[in-house]
Amino acid sequence: MAQQHLDPTTDPTVVPADAVAGYLRARATEFLRALRTHRETGGGAAGGAEESTDAALALRRSARRISGTLHTFRPLLDTDWSESLRPELAWLAGTLGREHAYAARLDRLVTALNRLSGASPFPAQQAMPGRSAGGLPATGPAGGRAATAAVGTRPAANPDRGNLTVGAAKAGALLDRQLTLARTRAHSAALQALGSSRFHAVADNVAVLASEVPLTPAAPIADLRPLAAAAHDRLRDAVTGLPLHTAGHAYNAEALIHGLSADTAPHPQDAPWHQVRLLLRLHRYALEVLHPEAVPVDVRLLAAGEALNRHRDASEAASAAAAAARTPRIAPATAYALGVLHADQRHEVEASRFTFQQSWQKEAVSTS
Amino acid sequence: MAQQHLDPTTDPTVVPADAVAGYLRARATEFLRALRTHRETGGGAAGGAEESTDAALALRRSARRISGTLHTFRPLLDTDWSESLRPELAWLAGTLGREHAYAARLDRLVTALNRLSGASPFPAQQAMPGRSAGGLPATGPAGGRAATAAVGTRPAANPDRGNLTVGAAKAGALLDRQLTLARTRAHSAALQALGSSRFHAVADNVAVLASEVPLTPAAPIADLRPLAAAAHDRLRDAVTGLPLHTAGHAYNAEALIHGLSADTAPHPQDAPWHQVRLLLRLHRYALEVLHPEAVPVDVRLLAAGEALNRHRDASEAASAAAAAARTPRIAPATAYALGVLHADQRHEVEASRFTFQQSWQKEAVSTS
Numbered sequence: 243m244a245q246q247h248l249d250p251t252t253d254p255t256v257v258p259a260d261a262v263a264g265y266l267r268a269r270a271t272e273f274l275r276a277l278r279t280h281r282e283t284g285g286g287a288a289g290g291a292e293e294s295t296d297a298a299l300a301l302r303r304s305a306r307r308i309s310g311t312l313h314t315f316r317p318l319l320d321t322d323w324s325e326s327l328r329p330e331l332a333w334l335a336g337t338l339g340r341e342h343a344y345a346a347r348l349d350r351l352v353t354a355l356n357r358l359s360g361a362s363p364f365p366a367q368q369a370m371p372g373r374s375a376g377g378l379p380a381t382g383p384a385g386g387r388a389a390t391a392a393v394g395t396r397p398a399a400n401p402d403r404g405n406l407t408v409g410a411a412k413a414g415a416l417l418d419r420q421l422t423l424a425r426t427r428a429h430s431a432a433l434q435a436l437g438s439s440r441f442h443a444v445a446d447n448v449a450v451l452a453s454e455v456p457l458t459p460a461a462p463i464a465d466l467r468p469l470a471a472a473a474h475d476r477l478r479d480a481v482t483g484l485p486l487h488t489a490g491h492a493y494n495a496e497a498l499i500h501g502l503s504a505d506t507a508p509h510p511q512d513a514p515w516h517q518v519r520l521l522l523r524l525h526r527y528a529l530e531v532l533h534p535e536a537v538p539v540d541v542r543l544l545a546a547g548e549a550l551n552r553h554r555d556a557s558e559a560a561s562a563a564a565a566a567a568r569t570p571r572i573a574p575a576t577a578y579a580l581g582v583l584h585a586d587q588r589h590e591v592e593a594s595r596f597t598f599q600q601s602w603q604k605e606a607v608s609t610s
Numbered sequence: 611m612a613q614q615h616l617d618p619t620t621d622p623t624v625v626p627a628d629a630v631a632g633y634l635r636a637r638a639t640e641f642l643r644a645l646r647t648h649r650e651t652g653g654g655a656a657g658g659a660e661e662s663t664d665a666a667l668a669l670r671r672s673a674r675r676i677s678g679t680l681h682t683f684r685p686l687l688d689t690d691w692s693e694s695l696r697p698e699l700a701w702l703a704g705t706l707g708r709e710h711a712y713a714a715r716l717d718r719l720v721t722a723l724n725r726l727s728g729a730s731p732f733p734a735q736q737a738m739p740g741r742s743a744g745g746l747p748a749t750g751p752a753g754g755r756a757a758t759a760a761v762g763t764r765p766a767a768n769p770d771r772g773n774l775t776v777g778a779a780k781a782g783a784l785l786d787r788q789l790t791l792a793r794t795r796a797h798s799a800a801l802q803a804l805g806s807s808r809f810h811a812v813a814d815n816v817a818v819l820a821s822e823v824p825l826t827p828a829a830p831i832a833d834l835r836p837l838a839a840a841a842h843d844r845l846r847d848a849v850t851g852l853p854l855h856t857a858g859h860a861y862n863a864e865a866l867i868h869g870l871s872a873d874t875a876p877h878p879q880d881a882p883w884h885q886v887r888l889l890l891r892l893h894r895y896a897l898e899v900l901h902p903e904a905v906p907v908d909v910r911l912l913a914a915g916e917a918l919n920r921h922r923d924a925s926e927a928a929s930a931a932a933a934a935a936r937t938p939r940i941a942p943a944t945a946y947a948l949g950v951l952h953a954d955q956r957h958e959v960e961a962s963r964f965t966f967q968q969s970w971q972k973e974a975v976s977t978s
Contacts, residue, residue: 359868360868492961498726499726503775567943576942586866589861
């Protein structure tokens with residue numbers, strides 16, 4: 243849409259600030275539409291649970307894009323206004339994402355437990371036909387129970403498998419209890435957030451954005467490309483700081499170092515990878531601003547992003563397994579299964595880094 | 611040495627049966643020399659423990675080569691005689707290998723526990739300066755204790771590491787107890803075997819071999835190369851049956867499937883790899899027969915063999931960790947650490963297959 247305002251007789255490659263304004267208006271409009279849908283479907287309380295879930299997902303999607311755009315193109319926007327809105331959008335996106343994160347984590351862990359017990363691949367997905375890929379806040383946590391029931395039935399189907407498989411079933415039941423409780427709380431927290439005055443203030447600000455984007459006086463004559471390029475540079479610099487040489491060696495066994503440390507805090511070695519994941523997302527949003535009609539498809543960047551998502555998911559799943567193992571009075575067989583599960587997920591972390599390194603090397607070669 | 615009998619005016623590439631006879635005589639002589647050294651050093655009871663260990667290792671080395679050669683070149687050798695000697699040599703080599711195997715397994719597991727606890731790399735080796743790489747039957751199981759003491763001291767050095775690191779220490783102590791007991795028993799069994807009438811019968815047969823190899827009447831006009839080639843073919847065929855396509859994909863997560871199965875039996879998926887390992891050894895011995903002066907160095911075949919050794923070691927270490935987790939009345943933290951350790955070793959299994967696949971592909975390309 244911004245392209246329509248370009249004067250091709252001057253410099254046709256300049257991308258003016260209009261593009262940022264257009265992008266922000268479009269995302270703000272999406273936000274308000276999603277909010278209306280969410281309210282009309284009763285916030286997932288009854289009936290249209292799936293629509294409500296999709297609406298909450300769309301809310302989060304818009305909030306993240308607005309927040310990212312305010313950050314990347316901040317010299318073009320009214321500073322006070324954008325600096326006060328960004329943390330509020332981050333709070334909203336975080337709150338709306340949590341329920342889904344717990345559901346996905348349980349899914350991942352139950353799928354892994356089934357795989358480790360020698361069950362047919364991906365039974366967790368099969369047991370949860372009703373679970374959407376990005377559902378939040380939805381009707382409530384039913385899918386997780388169905389999935390873990392699949393683990394629970396294994397000893398009956400294979401009565402001679404002994405106590406370690408019972409350990410897997412107990413580990414699955416324990417994780418189901420803990421993560422379902424966390425999911426339920428996240429669901430309530432999200433609903434509560436959407437009814438809060440803090441949220442209404444965010445919605446009011448987004449409504450302003452939908453009609454008029456507060457640009458700085460210098461914005462109309464600015465070129466967006468250097469700011470988008472700076473976002474890309476920050477991504478490249480952060481990637482340079484990653485231990486890619488090690489990650490590129492298959493089976494380097496790095497991810498499980500400190501695997502028996504008792505730290506409940508997230509793995510410190512994962513942090514720079516999480517940071518790159520955020521910077522990759524900001525780079526992607528910046529590309530969306532520059533190419534409002536259609537972002538050029540970059541399969542390798544997509545693969546790199548998926549690898550980092552998997553890295554984050556596996557990292558958090560491994561932490562959840564380790565945390566569950568600290569539950570008082572669990573049986574040794576349960577703890578053993580959680581240990582195997584933790585190590586399995588840490589190897590997923592390592593595998594994701596390997597995949598990222600492979601995608602990134604290809605990208606570096608092709609764009610250099 | 612066999613090359614001296616060749617008549618280069620006929621076919622200089624024929625390798626006559628003399629080469630087998632020469633190889634067997636040389637190995638039999640080595641066997642008898644090692645036996646004499648072992649007796650002179652008192653079987654490791656006192657004093658020359660290292661010499662005694664080296665002698666037992668040399669005994670096993672010769673026994674394996676004689677047995678393998680009897681197998682590969684059996685059409686050239688008196689059938690009844692060689693078929694009765696082979697299982698006896700296998701029994702001897704197995705008995706002599708067990709103590710070392712338990713010691714190495716404990717080493718491997720303690721090293722892994724240290725790595726998983728975030729300790730400096732390879733402290734186990736540093737803690738065991740007295741342990742030889744292939745020691746059996748030696749003075750007794752002292753090295754293992756020293757190694758595990760290193761794990762045991764970690765919580766004191768890092769008192770805030772919490773109960774999972776204590777779990778690693780307890781897991782190390784449990785493995786130390788179990789594998790040291792197994793090692794002590796294997797040590798006694800080896801000493802007992804070397805004093806048995808069964809062993810004396812083997813030694814008498816080997817003494818015959820040192821002076822005269824019982825060849826068949828057809829042997830003097832036979833060519834060894836087709837028999838050696840058949841050993842190579844058996845190896846290639848067995849490798850063809852391996853899931854190399856999967857193994858060549860890094861992080862395929864195959865090795866940990868059934869990781870939570872309660873089977874105490876060795877992993878069925880490992881068996882074909884163990885079989886290839888044995889066939890690779892037979893191929894190597896056949897090359898030694900064909901090239902008595904010096905086997906041509908094949909770095910890739912060496913790498914493939916090392917990968918299969920590591921595969922076997924990691925497979926057995928993973929089983930030992932799983933077996934220890936079935937000890938009654940262990941603490942959940944101990945069981946958790948054993949679960950992490952088991953998964954870690956199963957990933958070593960997977961990593962070894964990956965390495966083997968890489969070496970083998972190179973070999974296939976270079977020789978095709």
